[in-house]
Amino acid sequence: xxxxxxxxxxxxxxxxxxxxxxxxxxxxxLAEDRPYSSSSSFTASVGDWRIExxxxxxxxxxxxxxxxxxxxxxxxxxxxxxMIGIDFDHCKGCGICVEVCPTNPKSLLMFGEHLDDDECxxxxxxxxxxxx
Amino acid sequence: MAEKIDxxxxxxxxxxxxxxxxxxxxxIDVVAAYPITPSTPVVENYGxxxxxxxxxxxxVMVESEHAAMSGCIGASAAGGRVATATSSQGFALMxxxxxxxxxxxxxxxxxxxxxxxxxxxxxxxDHSDMYLGRDSGWIQLNAYNAxxxxxxxxxxxxxxxxxxxxxxxxxxxxxxxxxHTAEGVKTxxxxxxxxxxxxxxxxxxxLDFEKPATYGVQTEEDWHFEHKARQHNxxxxxxxxxxxxxxxxxxxKTGRKFDLVTNHxxxxxxxxxxxxxxxxxxxxMVADQLREKGIKAGVMGMRVIRPFPFAKxxxxxxxxxxxxxxxxxxxxxxxxxxxxxxxGALYNSAKRPVVTGYVYGLGGRDMTVEYLKGIFADGLENxxxxxxxxxxxxxxxxxxxxxxxx
Numbered sequence: 001x002x003x004x005x006x007x008x009x010x011x012x013x014x015x016x017x018x019x020x021x022x023x024x025x026x027x028x029x030l031a032e033d034r035p036y037s038s039s040s041s042f043t044a045s046v047g048d049w050r051i052e053x054x055x056x057x058x059x060x061x062x063x064x065x066x067x068x069x070x071x072x073x074x075x076x077x078x079x080x081x082x083m084i085g086i087d088f089d090h091c092k093g094c095g096i097c098v099e100v101c102p103t104n105p106k107s108l109l110m111f112g113e114h115l116d117d118d119e120c121x122x123x124x125x126x127x128x129x130x131x132x
Numbered sequence: 133m134a135e136k137i138d139x140x141x142x143x144x145x146x147x148x149x150x151x152x153x154x155x156x157x158x159x160i161d162v163v164a165a166y167p168i169t170p171s172t173p174v175v176e177n178y179g180x181x182x183x184x185x186x187x188x189x190x191x192v193m194v195e196s197e198h199a200a201m202s203g204c205i206g207a208s209a210a211g212g213r214v215a216t217a218t219s220s221q222g223f224a225l226m227x228x229x230x231x232x233x234x235x236x237x238x239x240x241x242x243x244x245x246x247x248x249x250x251x252x253x254x255x256x257x258d259h260s261d262m263y264l265g266r267d268s269g270w271i272q273l274n275a276y277n278a279x280x281x282x283x284x285x286x287x288x289x290x291x292x293x294x295x296x297x298x299x300x301x302x303x304x305x306x307x308x309x310x311x312h313t314a315e316g317v318k319t320x321x322x323x324x325x326x327x328x329x330x331x332x333x334x335x336x337x338x339l340d341f342e343k344p345a346t347y348g349v350q351t352e353e354d355w356h357f358e359h360k361a362r363q364h365n366x367x368x369x370x371x372x373x374x375x376x377x378x379x380x381x382x383x384x385k386t387g388r389k390f391d392l393v394t395n396h397x398x399x400x401x402x403x404x405x406x407x408x409x410x411x412x413x414x415x416x417m418v419a420d421q422l423r424e425k426g427i428k429a430g431v432m433g434m435r436v437i438r439p440f441p442f443a444k445x446x447x448x449x450x451x452x453x454x455x456x457x458x459x460x461x462x463x464x465x466x467x468x469x470x471x472x473x474x475x476g477a478l479y480n481s482a483k484r485p486v487v488t489g490y491v492y493g494l495g496g497r498d499m500t501v502e503y504l505k506g507i508f509a510d511g512l513e514n515x516x517x518x519x520x521x522x523x524x525x526x527x528x529x530x531x532x533x534x535x536x537x538x
Contacts, residue, residue: 004354007361012298013237014359015336016346023342039346 016040031074041090047075050093052110055120056085061107067097083107104131134159134188139319147278147310150317151217151243151303152177154285156186157325158241161212161332164192164203166222169255170307171245174217189213197222201229201242208238209347211337213289215240219307220247223261227268233300234269235363236347239292240300241285242270246409247307248495256496257307259408259460262437263469265302269363271371272437275305276394276412278315283388286320287378289329294374298335299367304437306409308496320386328385367439375436392441394433395448397423401430403511404449404485406474407458408434411492411499415458418504429508434470445477453515454486456507460493467525467538486514489538492528503528 011017016039019026026034036042061083068076068083075091077084086097098108104127111120137156145153152174155163167175181187190207194200197218208214218226223244233240246262248254266272273288275281281303288301305311320328336345351359372392379390396416398404405415412433419429432448432455449455455478459468466472471489478485490507493499507528513521523536 005358007358007365010358010362011336012362012366013336013347014235014349014351014355015237016349017336018344018346026341 045089047089047091047093050088050091051113052093052095053088053113054086054091054093054095054097054108055111055117056083057105057107057109057121057124058083059107060103060105062103064102066100066102067108070096070100072096104128135185136322137186139321141319142316143319144314145278145282145317146173146312146314147275147281147305148173148245148312149177150278150282151285151305152181153319154282154325155215155241155243156181157320157322158213158215158286158289158329159188159326160215161189162192162204162207162214163189163216164194164200164207164214165216166194166197166200166218168197168219168222170247170257170311171217171219171222171243173311174243174245197225198229201226201233201240204240204242205229205233205236205238208233208240209236209338209345211334211339213293213332214238215242215289217243217245219245220249220255220261224249224264227264230265230268230270230300232348235359237298237363237366238300239289239298241288241292242300242302243281243285244302244304245307245311246304254495255307257309257311257409258494258496259304260462260494262302262304262408263461266438266469269299269367270438271297271299271301271367271375273301273303274408274434274437275303275310276410276433277310278305278313279317279388281305281310282317282319283382283386283390286325286329287375287382287390290378290381291371291375293330293332294378295333295335296370297366297374299363299371304409309410318386318388324385328382371439372441390435392436392444393448394431394435396431396433398430398432398448398452400428401452402428402515403454403456403508404430404432404452405456405458405504405507405511406432406434406449406470408437408470409460411458411460411504414499414501415504418501418508421501422505422508427508427512429512440473440477442477445474446481449474449478449485450481450483452485453483453518454488454511456511457487457489458499458507459489459491460499461491462494463491463525471525486511486518486520487524488514488520488522489525490528491525494530497529499529 075087165175248258249260292301415431422429457470524538527535
């Protein structure tokens with residue numbers, strides 16, 4: 001985070017700039033390659049109010065990208081149309097990714113924030129035969 | 133390309149038409165507006181110009197004044213020249229967004245055609261709405277007549293949009309007395325007027341895709357104070373130099389001179405009236421009449437209400453013995469704003485004149501020549517006595533037993 005500056009040491013109007021420099025073709029630049037400034041939330045951890053976390057089980061994932069497109073906080077990490085995981089610095093634990101996941105059993109499930117990830121995966125439910 | 137209008141050297145316009153013609157000449161990118169009496173014709177005329185091809189910009193019809201100013205804020209942050217108009221209840225509904233506009237340092241121009249605030253409901257002119265906006269962080273310019281309304285609109289864009297300033301500006305004119313009274317208004321041709329205002333130069337535009345900016349951030353106890361201090365500093369130190377530069381340029385172009393305060397025969401005056409709006413013009417006429425009888429009367433008009441020209445006021449009133457402050461807004465359980473603020477500016481002055489206050493003209497009640505003569509007479513008694521000979525707050529023109537407080 002930016003240091004505590006005096007009243008005469010910042011841009012008027014409480015304006016924050018997303019990038020440190022002028023950008024070009026930002027839509028085709030991967031997030032990690034963009035020159036995000038310290039006032040952009042990209043570099044900040046803003047997921048600390050999460051009380052439930054989504055756990056991703058790649059054994060069942062069909063890479064449909066539903067979670068990626070529905071996530072309101074751009075916290076689903078995907079590359080080349082393959083689901084990779086979750087950005088826990090920005091995920092607020094809303095559960096929308098779990099809700100829209102179409103596999104059986106789901107490839108994303110909500111667990112308590114305090115639980116161990118491996119234990120969560122170990123307790124994954126079986127296929128629900130009634131739902132087919 | 134917008135069509136041009138060939139204007140006569142002097143047009144017969146009311147204050148509303150004067151404002152809308154200046155807005156047309158400034159070639160605004162976005163006007164978002166919700167018309168309300170008595171400012172309705174500003175928006176109506178502007179819409180007419182647009183429909184007839186005299187304006188290239190966008191006109192956004194919205195569902196309330198809150199939305200009107202919100203639309204202006206969005207458009208201004210996006211990076212365009214923006215203006216609107218309102219009055220009274222509409223202004224009151226806009227208040228929340230007024231603070232947003234000034235806090236985000238957006239150079240929006242707002243024509244406020246002054247009108248009373250309900251209850252009881254009233255469509256006529258007083259300064260209640262203008263007073264409501266005085267802590268909002270906007271620059272407030274005050275027109276005494278339709279000519280001023282035209283001139284100050286052109287001046288307002290140039291001051292607001294200057295990158296040293298970047299603050300929104302209100303131009304106040306009296307509802308009906310100025311807004312609906314046809315007067316001779318000296319004009320600039322479209323090219324001249326636009327050349328004076330100049331092209332809009334964006335600064336930190338939200339829609340600059342190479343350098344996108346975030347507007348409307350949240351700051352708590354660790355940052356909020358610094359941002360407010362910055363805004364206050366810029367109001368107090370950045371506005372006057374730019375404004376005086378723009379006034380000088382305007383005078384060079386038109387011969388019409390504006391100052392931070394209007395000094396009418398104050399240099400050797402014993403008694404002064406301090407007023408705003410149409411009352412300034414009337415009081416100047418009365419002062420001239422009294423001068424013919426050998427009474428040393430003068431008038432100070434508040435051309436710039438915010439930022440409050442504290443030092444300038446102390447300077448122009450430095451030799452006056454008595455000052456009568458005219459507040460056209462119900463003070464709501466306090467002395468009037470002008471009484472308080474003028475007293476503040478004069479309290480530490482060497483000669484410290486006697487200051488008294490008058491509340492008048494609420495809901496469109498007339499301020500007459502006779503009343504003004506009476507107020508000058510009060511002031512003259514105070515000047516002779518060297519102390520107040522009347523109550524400090526009087527109500528002028530109200531029916532019933534005399535109201536005296538303080």
